[in-house]
Amino acid sequence: MELKDFSDNEQKQINSGLSTAEIDDKEAAEKILALVPDGWIRKIPFFVRKHATTKTIERIANQYPDLYAVAKRPGELPEKEREELRTIITDIFKEKMAKHKIQ
Numbered sequence: 001m002e003l004k005d006f007s008d009n010e011q012k013q014i015n016s017g018l019s020t021a022e023i024d025d026k027e028a029a030e031k032i033l034a035l036v037p038d039g040w041i042r043k044i045p046f047f048v049r050k051h052a053t054t055k056t057i058e059r060i061a062n063q064y065p066d067l068y069a070v071a072k073r074p075g076e077l078p079e080k081e082r083e084e085l086r087t088i089i090t091d092i093f094k095e096k097m098a099k100h101k102i103q
Contacts, residue, residue, distance in 0.1 A: 028071040029057045041091055043102050056087040056092050
């Protein structure tokens with residue numbers, strides 16, 4: 001996917017700099033992003049990747065504060081919460097990738 005594949009409005013936003021979320025716990029974000037299926041993050045164009053990943057983590061933190069709190073704890077994620085987070089983040093990425101026609 002190239003910049004020209006985005007709409008004119010999206011290209012303007014990309015060129016002016018997309019917003020990114022401030023992540024308060026980088027370790028929790030890494031744990032959650034590790035649950036994304038292999039290769040999916042690399043499919044996101046590099047110029048929107050940080051926006052996509054940080055906003056997804058912010059969305060999970062806001063919509064699922066209990067699961068995000070578990071991810072913030074030191075150590076590995078418990079099995080139950082890991083599977084819940086895997087389902088949530090996979091669904092979010094499927095939705096975003098379909099919206100932007102990324103395969």
